[in-house]
Amino acid sequence: MGGDAVRTGSASVDVSQVGEASRSLWRRALDVAPGGVNSPVRAHRAVGGIPAFAARGEGAWLWDADGRRYVDLVQSYGAVILGHAHPVVAEAVARAAAEGTSFGMPTEREVLLAEEIRSAVPSVEKVRLVNSGTEAAMSAVRLARGFTGRSKVVKFSGCYHGHCDALLAEAGSGASTLGIAGSAGVPDSAVADTLVLDYNSVPELDETVAAVIVEPVAANMGLVPPEAGFLEGLRRECDRVGALLVFDEVITGFRVARGGAQSIVGVLPDLTVMGKVIGGGLPIGAFGGRREIMDHLAPAGPVYQAGTLSGNPLATAAGLAVLSELDAEAYDRLRATARRLGEGLQGALSDAGVQAVVTVWETIVGLRFAQSPARNHREARQCDEAAYAAFFHAFRSEGVLIAPGAYEVLFPSLAHDSSVIDRVVESAAKAAAALASRL
Ligand code: PLP
Numbered sequence: 177m178g179g180d181a182v183r184t185g186s187a188s189v190d191v192s193q194v195g196e197a198s199r200s201l202w203r204r205a206l207d208v209a210p211g212g213v214n215s216p217v218r219a220h221r222a223v224g225g226i227p228a229f230a231a232r233g234e235g236a237w238l239w240d241a242d243g244r245r246y247v248d249l250v251q252s253y254g255a256v257i258l259g260h261a262h263p264v265v266a267e268a269v270a271r272a273a274a275e276g277t278s279f280g281m282p283t284e285r286e287v288l289l290a291e292e293i294r295s296a297v298p299s300v301e302k303v304r305l306v307n308s309g310t311e312a313a314m315s316a317v318r319l320a321r322g323f324t325g326r327s328k329v330v331k332f333s334g335c336y337h338g339h340c341d342a343l344l345a346e347a348g349s350g351a352s353t354l355g356i357a358g359s360a361g362v363p364d365s366a367v368a369d370t371l372v373l374d375y376n377s378v379p380e381l382d383e384t385v386a387a388v389i390v391e392p393v394a395a396n397m398g399l400v401p402p403e404a405g406f407l408e409g410l411r412r413e414c415d416r417v418g419a420l421l422v423f424d425e426v427i428t429g430f431r432v433a434r435g436g437a438q439s440i441v442g443v444l445p446d447l448t449v450m451g452k453v454i455g456g457g458l459p460i461g462a463f464g465g466r467r468e469i470m471d472h473l474a475p476a477g478p479v480y481q482a483g484t485l486s487g488n489p490l491a492t493a494a495g496l497a498v499l500s501e502l503d504a505e506a507y508d509r510l511r512a513t514a515r516r517l518g519e520g521l522q523g524a525l526s527d528a529g530v531q532a533v534v535t536v537w538e539t540i541v542g543l544r545f546a547q548s549p550a551r552n553h554r555e556a557r558q559c560d561e562a563a564y565a566a567f568f569h570a571f572r573s574e575g576v577l578i579a580p581g582a583y584e585v586l587f588p589s590l591a592h593d594s595s596v597i598d599r600v601v602e603s604a605a606k607a608a609a610a611l612a613s614r615l
Pocket of ligand 1: 339
């Protein structure tokens, strides 16, 4: 595809920066895997061109199959917080692997990780470990329904909770970039009890609602922070009608603070869904909450939930290694990094005359090609996706990776030191200038 150009709305972008090894792998991937990928957003449908194939990472850096080096601001969509191949994680996983990869019996590390989560996350008294954020959200909803004896679930448009049938409606990020609200294969009956409402608007609930599930800081429609009173209003409404408030902290858990977003916003949920950071890049998910709710799970209670690989030795070893590095100083550093990145990006784009808003919430950075920040999904979608696509390609050719979708966020890691961020900002200035000349 050397010298190819992709027209993405108003912007034409050169995608020739992907080397021959990635192109060859892409041809084989397309032949053997649906759409060439194992998760849709990786396929670049939203930005055009083809993906580079990752070969290895180290800290803030990632090398592709052609040996090209990039600063990686994707960091496995937030699963990696220490940077790639952190020695503490690599050693913990290697040691665990040498002792056995899976047992089907309880292990000490499952207890240790659950204890770590409980001691950090204010609302959590008991934890169930699973294998993905999807599984955790799906199981939390089942538990909420089993606990309350009710069926209705409220979710918010633009919030993503994984791809279980009941929660896929209007799910933001990957689904948004593909332009599908839910999915083929999800029967109406599966979403008959799902109510989809506007983020940042407190609904009036009734006694049919089992659970309200929400990203306390929405990060799948770009970055949309909660407005004052939103989460407090959800808490109040849930208490009024006896519904459970479920925070999906798959992104924010241990990312914005050890205690997650709930420790910052000051609103406590009944159940918390987690994933990503707690597995250090290995497959994991978890959900937890008050003892009397969690004890409704099998075998203590009647709500069935299980998993052959749940609490996996490698994933728990990686998770424990990551959490051991996450002290107050680490979050101070990550917050400062996110601020430096946000200010630098905003400056680079504004100086080039590109209309964009960079939002920083604690340690997460949102990049939106629009005049103003969004407060819900409707507003979030009113952005210039073509400008994002053009910037993505220009940024990549300057050696910086962001997600190939306008509704994802940027995840600096603890390995992104100030010299790396300064380099990113220099690259952003060049990419913004290239974008400005094309628009
Ligand atoms: N919840 C949120 C907020 C997410 O961002 C994601 C994934 O990005 C999920 C749930 C699903 O997690 P997983 O991809 O591990 O299934």
